[in-house]
Amino acid sequence: MAKDDITKSFKFIGTRPNRPDGFEKVTGRAKYGADISAVGMLHGAVLRSPYAHARIKSINFEKAAKLDGVKAIITRDDFPKDREGEPLKLLENTIAGEIAYYDGHAIAAVAATSVFTAKEALKEIEVEYEVLPHVIDVDEAMKPDAPIVRKNAGDFSVPEGSSPNVASYIEFGRGDITNGFDKADIVKSGLFKTEAAHQGYIEPHACMAQLDHNGQGEMWVCTQGHWYIRQMCSEVLDLEASKLCVTPSEIGGGFGGKTTIFIEPLALALSKKSGGRPVKIVMSRSEVLRATGPTASASMDVKIGMTKDGYLTAGCVEFRMQGGAFGGSPVSEALQCAFASYNMEAVHHIGFDVLANRPRAAAYRAPGSPMAAFAVESLIDEMCTDLDLDPIDVRLMNAVAEGSKSSYGPKFKKIGLIETLEATKEHPNYSIELGANQGRGVAAGYWMNHGGETSVSVSLAEDGSVNVSVGTPDIGGSRASIALMTAETYGIPYDSVRVNILETGALGFNEPTHGSRATLASGKAVYEAANQTIAEMCRRVAKKWQIDPDAVYWENGYAKPAGPNAGDFTPISIKQIASEMDQTGGPIAGHHESSIRGVGHSFGVHIADVEVDPETGRVTVLRYLVAQDAGRAVHPSYVEGQFQGGAVQGIGWALNEEYVYGEDGCLQNAAFLDYRIPVASDLPNIDTIIVEVPNPDHPFGVRGVGETGIAPPLPALANAVAAATKVRLRSLPMSPTKVLKALKTGNDGC
Amino acid sequence: MNKIHVKTNINGDQVEFLADSRETLLDCLRDHVGLTGSKEGCGTGDCGACSCIFDGELVSSCLVLGVEAEGKSIETIEGMAGQEDLHPLQKKFIEMAALQCGFCTPGILVAAKALLEKNNNPTETEVRYWLAGNLCRCTGYDKIIKAVMETAKDIRETA
Amino acid sequence: MMAVNVYLWASLKKFTNDKDILTIEATTIGELVSVLRRDFPGLKPFLDSGISFAINGELSNPNSNESIPDESEIYIMQKLKGG
Missing domain, CATH: 3.30.365.10 (Aldehyde oxidase/xanthine dehydrogenase, molybdopterin binding domain)
Structure with missing residues (x-):
C-alpha cells in the first residue's frame, strides 16, 4: 500500500484481537525485573543519605566487610574519576561523591549472600556527615540568598544576576505582545503551582547484573529502553558499550521513569568487585519514591488576553520548574506545550530550570505538558466564566489546524484538534444536568510525540x-x-x-x-x-x-x-x-x-464532572470523558487503555498525589499508603472517544497516543471544582484540606 | 541464621522449604518455591500485587510470615488456570484488554476470583471497593472492573 | 548556494548579534550546523547540548546528511524527550 493511500479498508488494523503476551x-x-535468579547470585542493597544536603566526611565499612556473607562493598571510590558533562551527572546521581544532594541519595552499596546479610551490612557502615543547608521549594531556590545546591551549575543560557540555582534559561516567542494585550477586552493573569508527582509504576526497579574484570558483562533489567541502559552504564563505568549485553525483562510500568539508570551501575560495580558473581538489586517502594522519578514541581505565571467574543489575542508565561539536584526539569517541553493548542498572534515564553535538594527528575508521561496545561487551561477557563462563553466554543474559535503556525514556531501538518473538540461537544456527557455542589470542567492538552x-x-x-x-x-x-x-x-x-x-x-x-x-x-x-x-x-x-x-x-x-x-x-x-x-x-x-520521521502531533480534550463535599472538601469524580486524536487506532482497546490510564494518572496528580517534605528536607510520604495514587473505588468509568485524523506521514496513519492523556485532567478537574464551588484553586493537589480552606477563605492555594 | 522447616500445601501440591523467620510468605513463594507470579510492589500491604489465598482468606502475602504457612493451604496465581483451560477471569482479562503492563494482574485476578466465589452478582461499586486494595497504574481500572463484571455475568448465566 | 531561514529561540540572541532569525546558505543539516558554529562560536554549548530540528514543520532528530529544500523554514529546538 502506498504511504499516502490511507483508507479505512484495513483488514486487521482497527480490530481487537487478544494480545500475544x-x-x-x-x-x-x-x-519481570525481580523474577530472575542465577546460580551463585548475590543480593545487593544500597545505603542512602538520611539528609537532604550533607557533606560526606568519611565512610568506614570495615565492620560491615567483616560480616559473614558480605562479598563486596562499593562507594564512589570504585567508579571512574574522570567523567564529565552528562555522564558525570548520571554518575553523581547513581552514587554520591563528596556531597549527598537529597534524602535517599545513594552513598554506598553492598553485595552479600542474602538480602538480610546485605541489609545488616548497611547498618554497620559508618558515615560521618556534615549537614548543609537545603532548599526544596522552587520559588525559594530562585531567591538570591537561597542555599546553593551545586556550585557553578548554571549553563551558557543563564542570564547574569540569576540565582545560583538556575541551571538553564529559555526564552522564545513571536508577535507584538503589547499590541496583543491592547487588542484584548480582558487581560487576566495568575500564579499557578503544581507539586512533584511520581510515575508510580507498581513494579519497583530491579536488575540482575554480571560484570567481569575484562569489562564484559550482561544485565537483565526492567526498563523502557535497554540501549539507554547500556549507553548510560557504559558512560558511567567507562565500559565498551558492545561488551555489555542488556536484556529487557517484562516491564511493570514506567511512564518515563524507567528511561534512565539508578541501581544498574551499582549492580555492575558490585559484580565486578565480587569477582564477577551475578548481583541482583531490587528497590523497595520507599527507595523508589525517595530516589527515582519523580517529575518536576512547578511555579508558573500566566497572562492571557481575550476579546469579549473569546478570541485569544496574546499570551505570556514564565515557568519555574524544579527538577532536583542535577537539573533537567522538562521546562522547555512545558513551554512548547503551553499555547500549542491555539492560534495566537503574540506569545512569549520564559522558562527556568531550577535546582533543589530533591531526586533528579525523570521523564513522566508528556513531560512538562500537564503543568503547562494546568496553568494555561485554568486561566482560559476563568476568562470563559468571566465572559459567560462556552469553553468548547472558545477553544474551537482559537484551535490550531493544518497550516497553523504553532506557538513554538513550526507549522502544523494535518492535525485533529478541531475534530476532537467537536466530538466532545456532541458527546452526551457534555449536556447531562448537574446537581448541587457539582461542576463540569473542560480542558485541552497536547503532546508532540517522538x-x-x-x-x-x-x-x-x-x-x-x-x-x-x-x-x-x-x-x-x-x-x-x-x-x-x-x-x-x-x-x-x-x-x-x-x-x-x-x-x-x-x-x-x-x-x-x-x-x-x-x-x-x-x-x-x-x-x-x-x-x-x-x-x-x-x-x-x-x-x-x-x-x-x-x-x-x-x-x-x-x-x-x-x-x-x-x-x-x-x-x-x-x-x-x-x-x-x-x-x-x-x-x-x-x-x-x-x-x-513523520511524527504526528496528538491533541486531547477532556470533560470532568465532579461533586465537592462542602463539609470535608473531598472531590468525587462523577463522570469523565477523554477524546483524543489517535491518527489511526491500530488496536482500539489498547488506545482506550492509554487514554484511560493517562487520565487517571492526571486525576491522581490533580487530587491526591504530592511529594511532602518536612522541615528537614526529607520526604515524609515515601510509601503507597501516604503517596496515594488513585484506587478503583475513587473513580468512575473513564469514557473514551477515539478521534481518527490519520497522520499523513505514517503508513497506517498512526500518531502515537500514550502521553497526551495525562495533561488535560489537571485543569479539567480544577475547572470542574471551580464550577462546583465558585472558588478557584490555583495549586495542586486539590486535597480535601486545601479545598476546605479554599471554601472557607477563598484562598486559591498558592 | 536459624532456618525453619515449613511443610505446606501450595496450589494442591505438598511443598517443603526452609524459611528464615524474618521472611514473608511472598519471599518464600518467590525465592524458595520458585513461584514468581506473586509480585512485590510495596512490601507494606498497600498495593495488592502479592495477593494470595491463605486457608481460604484473601491476604497480602507480604504481610504474612513464611513460617505461618506451616500446615496451611495456599493458592497463588499459578494455581488459577485449569489443566486444560484458563480461568474465566483470566480469559476475560485478555479478551477485554484489562491489563497493560501486567504486573498488578496476578494480584487482581486472585482478588477478583475471591470476590466472585463469595458473590457472583456484585454491583460495580462492590467490585470497585473489593479491588480498592489492588493498585493498578496503567489502566485507570475501567477495563478491569468491566472484565470482572462480565465474568460474573458469564458465571451466573452458565451456573 | 541556497538560502534557508533558521529560527532560534530568543534566549540565544545574545550569541547571534541579537538576531533570532538567521538566513544561512546551506543544503544539508550538517552544512547548516557548520555555518552556525563558524559564524556564531557562542552557540557551541547549545549545539553540543543535544538539539532537534523542525524542517518545514516536521520534527526530527538531527541528521547531518539530511538535505534541506531551498527557502526552508528551520527551527532549532532542544532535543525532544518523552515519558
Whole structure:
C-alpha cells in the first residue's frame, strides 16, 4: 500500500484481537525485573543519605566487610574519576561523591549472600556527615540568598544576576505582545503551582547484573529502553558499550521513569568487585519514591488576553520548574506545550530550570505538558466564566489546524484538534444536568510525540509465519499493535506473527518505549522491513515464472502476476514461498534502521464532572470523558487503555498525589499508603472517544497516543471544582484540606 | 541464621522449604518455591500485587510470615488456570484488554476470583471497593472492573 | 548556494548579534550546523547540548546528511524527550 493511500479498508488494523503476551501475563509466568535468579547470585542493597544536603566526611565499612556473607562493598571510590558533562551527572546521581544532594541519595552499596546479610551490612557502615543547608521549594531556590545546591551549575543560557540555582534559561516567542494585550477586552493573569508527582509504576526497579574484570558483562533489567541502559552504564563505568549485553525483562510500568539508570551501575560495580558473581538489586517502594522519578514541581505565571467574543489575542508565561539536584526539569517541553493548542498572534515564553535538594527528575508521561496545561487551561477557563462563553466554543474559535503556525514556531501538518473538540461537544456527557455542589470542567492538552532511533528486523519462518524483532519493550500492548501492522502489511493472519523484543546485541540502537513512539516508530520500521521481504518474495516468484520482478505484485499473502500482460500464473502463497526458501536462495529477512520521521502531533480534550463535599472538601469524580486524536487506532482497546490510564494518572496528580517534605528536607510520604495514587473505588468509568485524523506521514496513519492523556485532567478537574464551588484553586493537589480552606477563605492555594 | 522447616500445601501440591523467620510468605513463594507470579510492589500491604489465598482468606502475602504457612493451604496465581483451560477471569482479562503492563494482574485476578466465589452478582461499586486494595497504574481500572463484571455475568448465566 | 531561514529561540540572541532569525546558505543539516558554529562560536554549548530540528514543520532528530529544500523554514529546538 502506498504511504499516502490511507483508507479505512484495513483488514486487521482497527480490530481487537487478544494480545500475544496475554497468556503469560494472566498466569503469572511472565518474567519481570525481580523474577530472575542465577546460580551463585548475590543480593545487593544500597545505603542512602538520611539528609537532604550533607557533606560526606568519611565512610568506614570495615565492620560491615567483616560480616559473614558480605562479598563486596562499593562507594564512589570504585567508579571512574574522570567523567564529565552528562555522564558525570548520571554518575553523581547513581552514587554520591563528596556531597549527598537529597534524602535517599545513594552513598554506598553492598553485595552479600542474602538480602538480610546485605541489609545488616548497611547498618554497620559508618558515615560521618556534615549537614548543609537545603532548599526544596522552587520559588525559594530562585531567591538570591537561597542555599546553593551545586556550585557553578548554571549553563551558557543563564542570564547574569540569576540565582545560583538556575541551571538553564529559555526564552522564545513571536508577535507584538503589547499590541496583543491592547487588542484584548480582558487581560487576566495568575500564579499557578503544581507539586512533584511520581510515575508510580507498581513494579519497583530491579536488575540482575554480571560484570567481569575484562569489562564484559550482561544485565537483565526492567526498563523502557535497554540501549539507554547500556549507553548510560557504559558512560558511567567507562565500559565498551558492545561488551555489555542488556536484556529487557517484562516491564511493570514506567511512564518515563524507567528511561534512565539508578541501581544498574551499582549492580555492575558490585559484580565486578565480587569477582564477577551475578548481583541482583531490587528497590523497595520507599527507595523508589525517595530516589527515582519523580517529575518536576512547578511555579508558573500566566497572562492571557481575550476579546469579549473569546478570541485569544496574546499570551505570556514564565515557568519555574524544579527538577532536583542535577537539573533537567522538562521546562522547555512545558513551554512548547503551553499555547500549542491555539492560534495566537503574540506569545512569549520564559522558562527556568531550577535546582533543589530533591531526586533528579525523570521523564513522566508528556513531560512538562500537564503543568503547562494546568496553568494555561485554568486561566482560559476563568476568562470563559468571566465572559459567560462556552469553553468548547472558545477553544474551537482559537484551535490550531493544518497550516497553523504553532506557538513554538513550526507549522502544523494535518492535525485533529478541531475534530476532537467537536466530538466532545456532541458527546452526551457534555449536556447531562448537574446537581448541587457539582461542576463540569473542560480542558485541552497536547503532546508532540517522538520518532527516534529505531532498528528492527523481520524474518520469514519455514512455514510462512513471521518473526518480528523490535527493541521497544512492550509496556501496554505494543506487541499486539506491531503484530497487527505486520499482518496488515503481509495480508497474513494476526496469529501467524510473533513479535519478540530483543536484547542490545541483536539489533542496532533503539530509543526506549518513550515519547509515545513504540507503535508509531517500531510499527513504521517493521512496515519498511516487511516490505523488503515482500520484494524478495516477489523476486523469487518472478524467477520461478521467468518474468520481470516488476510484473509480480503482492496481495493478501500471495504473490500474483500483475495484470494480463505478466502472464497467466496461479498466485503463490507466503506459505509455499517460505517452504521453498532453502531451494530458492536461502533465508528471507528484512531489516530497517533509521531515525523515524513523520511524527504526528496528538491533541486531547477532556470533560470532568465532579461533586465537592462542602463539609470535608473531598472531590468525587462523577463522570469523565477523554477524546483524543489517535491518527489511526491500530488496536482500539489498547488506545482506550492509554487514554484511560493517562487520565487517571492526571486525576491522581490533580487530587491526591504530592511529594511532602518536612522541615528537614526529607520526604515524609515515601510509601503507597501516604503517596496515594488513585484506587478503583475513587473513580468512575473513564469514557473514551477515539478521534481518527490519520497522520499523513505514517503508513497506517498512526500518531502515537500514550502521553497526551495525562495533561488535560489537571485543569479539567480544577475547572470542574471551580464550577462546583465558585472558588478557584490555583495549586495542586486539590486535597480535601486545601479545598476546605479554599471554601472557607477563598484562598486559591498558592 | 536459624532456618525453619515449613511443610505446606501450595496450589494442591505438598511443598517443603526452609524459611528464615524474618521472611514473608511472598519471599518464600518467590525465592524458595520458585513461584514468581506473586509480585512485590510495596512490601507494606498497600498495593495488592502479592495477593494470595491463605486457608481460604484473601491476604497480602507480604504481610504474612513464611513460617505461618506451616500446615496451611495456599493458592497463588499459578494455581488459577485449569489443566486444560484458563480461568474465566483470566480469559476475560485478555479478551477485554484489562491489563497493560501486567504486573498488578496476578494480584487482581486472585482478588477478583475471591470476590466472585463469595458473590457472583456484585454491583460495580462492590467490585470497585473489593479491588480498592489492588493498585493498578496503567489502566485507570475501567477495563478491569468491566472484565470482572462480565465474568460474573458469564458465571451466573452458565451456573 | 541556497538560502534557508533558521529560527532560534530568543534566549540565544545574545550569541547571534541579537538576531533570532538567521538566513544561512546551506543544503544539508550538517552544512547548516557548520555555518552556525563558524559564524556564531557562542552557540557551541547549545549545539553540543543535544538539539532537534523542525524542517518545514516536521520534527526530527538531527541528521547531518539530511538535505534541506531551498527557502526552508528551520527551527532549532532542544532535543525532544518523552515519558
